[in-house]
Amino acid sequence: MTGLWALFLNAAFVDNMPLxxxxxxxxxxxxxxxxxxxxxxxxxxxxVLGITVPLNHLIYSAVLAPGAWAWAGMPxxxxxxxxxxxxxxxxxxxxxxxxxxxDRFFPKIHAAFGVFLPxxxxxCAILAGSLFMVERSYTLAESAVFGLGSGVGFTVAVVMxxxxxxxxxxxxxxxxxxxxxxxxxxxxxxxxxFASFAQMAATL
Amino acid sequence: MANRTEYWHVLTEPLVRQNPVTLQxxxxxxxxxxxxxxxxxxxxxISLTVVLTLAAGIISAIRRHIPDTIRLIVQIxxxxxxxxxxxxVLQAYFAEISRALSVYVGLITTNCLVLGRTEAxxxxxxxxxxxxxxxxxxxxxxxxxVVIGGIRELFGKGELFGRxxxxxxxAGGWFTPLSLxxxxxxxxxxxxxxxxxxxxxxxxxxxxREHVPPGQMEAAE
Numbered sequence: 063m064t065g066l067w068a069l070f071l072n073a074a075f076v077d078n079m080p081l082x083x084x085x086x087x088x089x090x091x092x093x094x095x096x097x098x099x100x101x102x103x104x105x106x107x108x109x110v111l112g113i114t115v116p117l118n119h120l121i122y123s124a125v126l127a128p129g130a131w132a133w134a135g136m137p138x139x140x141x142x143x144x145x146x147x148x149x150x151x152x153x154x155x156x157x158x159x160x161x162x163x164x165d166r167f168f169p170k171i172h173a174a175f176g177v178f179l180p181x182x183x184x185x186c187a188i189l190a191g192s193l194f195m196v197e198r199s200y201t202l203a204e205s206a207v208f209g210l211g212s213g214v215g216f217t218v219a220v221v222m223x224x225x226x227x228x229x230x231x232x233x234x235x236x237x238x239x240x241x242x243x244x245x246x247x248x249x250x251x252x253x254x255x256f257a258s259f260a261q262m263a264a265t266l
Numbered sequence: 267m268a269n270r271t272e273y274w275h276v277l278t279e280p281l282v283r284q285n286p287v288t289l290q291x292x293x294x295x296x297x298x299x300x301x302x303x304x305x306x307x308x309x310x311x312i313s314l315t316v317v318l319t320l321a322a323g324i325i326s327a328i329r330r331h332i333p334d335t336i337r338l339i340v341q342i343x344x345x346x347x348x349x350x351x352x353x354x355v356l357q358a359y360f361a362e363i364s365r366a367l368s369v370y371v372g373l374i375t376t377n378c379l380v381l382g383r384t385e386a387x388x389x390x391x392x393x394x395x396x397x398x399x400x401x402x403x404x405x406x407x408x409x410x411x412v413v414i415g416g417i418r419e420l421f422g423k424g425e426l427f428g429r430x431x432x433x434x435x436x437a438g439g440w441f442t443p444l445s446l447x448x449x450x451x452x453x454x455x456x457x458x459x460x461x462x463x464x465x466x467x468x469x470x471x472x473x474x475r476e477h478v479p480p481g482q483m484e485a486a487e
Contacts, residue, residue, distance in 0.1 A: 082450050084299040088378045092291055143354065146372050147346045154339060183338070186295045186376045193369040238465035239458075242291060246458030253451040 066207045073211030075259040079187045080219050081252055086187030090220055091245050100224030104217025108210060110182050111191050114156050115209030118149050118192040119202055142196075149192045154183045187216060219256075223248060276399050280406040283468065286379050287410040288461045293379030296370050297411055298453040304427050307415025308408075309363050313356070313371060315404030317348045318380050322388040322400035329389050341384050346375045379407060414456050422447030 077083055080090040086107070094100045124130060126148060128140040161179045164172040182188055191212055195205045226248050235244055286292045293314070300310040324344055325332075332340050353371045356364040364371070374380065383403050388396040419425055424432035424441045432441035446452050 084295050084450065084453070085373075087294040087298065088291060091294065143350055146350055146353075146375060147343065150342050150346050150375060151339075154342065184342070184376045184378060184381055186373045186378075189376045190369055190373055193372050197369060236462070236466075237469065238462045242288070243458050243461040243465065246454050246461060250451045250454030250458060253454055257449060257451060 066203065069204060070207050070211040070214075073208045074215035074218070075256065077212075078215045078219055078256045078259070079190070079212050080216060081249065081256045083190070085190045086185050086216060089185055090216075090223070091242065091249070094220050094224040094227055094245070096228050097221055097224040100220040101217070104213070104220050106179055106182060107185070107187065107216050108213025110153070110157060110160065110179075110185075110188055111209040111213040111216075112206065113160065113209075114149075114153050114188060115191045115195050116202055116206040117156060118152055119195055119200065119205040121148060121152060122196055145193075145196060149189060150183075153188055153192070157183050187212070219252065222252060273395065273398050276395055277402040277405075280399070280402040281409060282406070282464065285406045285410065285464065286382075286403050287407055287457075288464050292382045293377045293407055294457070296373060296377060297407065297414070298450075298457060300367055300370050301411055301415040301418055301453060302422070302448050303366075303419045304412065304415045306363060306366050307411040309356070309360065310367060310370065311404070311408030311411045313352045314374055314377065314379070315401065315408060317345065317352055317374050318383060318404045319397050319400045320348050321345045321380060322384055322396045323393050325384045326388040326391055326393045326396035332389075337389070338381075338385075341381060342375065345380050345384075349375045379403065410457075410460065413460065414453065417456055418447045418452065422452075 079085040080087055089103060093103050122142075122145060126141045126145050128142060129137055130141070131137070131139045157179055161172070164179075191209050195208060200208055223245070227245060230244060230248075239247070280286055283289075287294060287297050296310060296314070300306045321341075321344055325341055349372060352374070353364075356367070356371060383400055387399045391399070416426065419427075420431060421444050424430060424434050424443050434441055434443060
């Protein structure tokens with residue numbers, strides 16, 4: 063149990079997706095002008111990561127991993143090079159299904175962050191979650207925890223940046239730094255803070 | 267040929283004036299993650315430019331046959347196939363760099379730059395201009411990567427492409443490497459400063475104020 067909790071904290075803070083691993087930065091910067099929109103994005107990402115990483119784990123271990131077809135008499139068959147295409151397909155399908163379910167049963171939630179959902183298909187953080195799961199060979203439980211942890215880390219970072227940027231709308235910045243420039247500098251300062259979480263990894 | 271100036275325009279426009287990274291906010295993730303050394307930055311730039319150009323060519327060649335409703339899936343599958351080819355080539359011939367790039371080669375698939383250009387340009391134009399536009403955007407992206415990768419490797423390790431440029435203090439030289447340059451925050455700072463520099467040089471790229479202070483109302487109007 064402690065192992066899973068450590069993995070969760072590690073995914074959320076030490077290996078924070080946008081600030082330390084630079085994943086999902088396009089949406090991180092484009093949709094963080096207000097804190098409440100940022101929260102919607104964070105929740106959507108957490109949900110999709112929590113679903114797709116374990117789902118892709120099942121597909122990878124059952125179909126794509128080297129030796130997965132041993133029961134059919136083809137032990138040397140290695141389909142792992144197809145992982146990328148399979149993962150993207152699963153993510154696109156999962157996002158679509160999630161959107162339909164939300165639309166049918168929870169129209170309020172759907173209206174709240176429906177705009178972000180289709181975008182998540184091409185979010186690098188989502189695909190990277192699945193790719194890291196293969197590279198680090200997590201088990202099914204570990205991959206679910208890793209997906210949720212990464213999502214929570216993304217939410218924390220994007221909400222903080224959104225809150226900072228909405229205050230900065232009233233600041234008198236040099237013209238060239240307005241908007242994107244200052245967002246990078248802010249992200250850099252937050253990244254410095256998150257870098258100190260690396261110390262936490264040693265003590266866990 | 268009257269078209270030549272037009273093509274030249276399409277090719278050079280994304281280098282600085284419409285740069286994908288500093289102006290369009292596309293493809294930032296990989297731009298920051300792979301720039302700790304110049305070698306990985308250059309490899310990533312070449313891979314992305316090749317994928318982007320080929321994808322734009324293929325998608326624009328079949329643009330009349332892709333049903334509008336499923337075009338995103340079709341585009342992603344085409345891009346993912348090209349990325350798999352690049353990834354296998356890198357693993358076969360440049361194993362060391364391929365390990366350094368880790369998952370970021372696979373992430374070219376979801377690089378917003380690729381889908382952004384195929385969606386915005388290649389879908390509506392014939393193959394030749396689509397590929398030239400893709401090449402221009404790829405080069406604009408490469409320019410940013412090489413600048414940031416060069417700065418980070420030079421000041422972080424005193425090397426360029428793994429060769430010593432600034433003699434290190436440990437080895438009897440004068441340069442003390444700034445190890446912060448190799449960490450994540452410096453990539454954000456450098457890109458922020460680069461955006462500032464480009465926008466000071468090209469003031470038309472600056473973003474409009476979201477809020478005008480009361481004292482400056484008359485001046486702004």
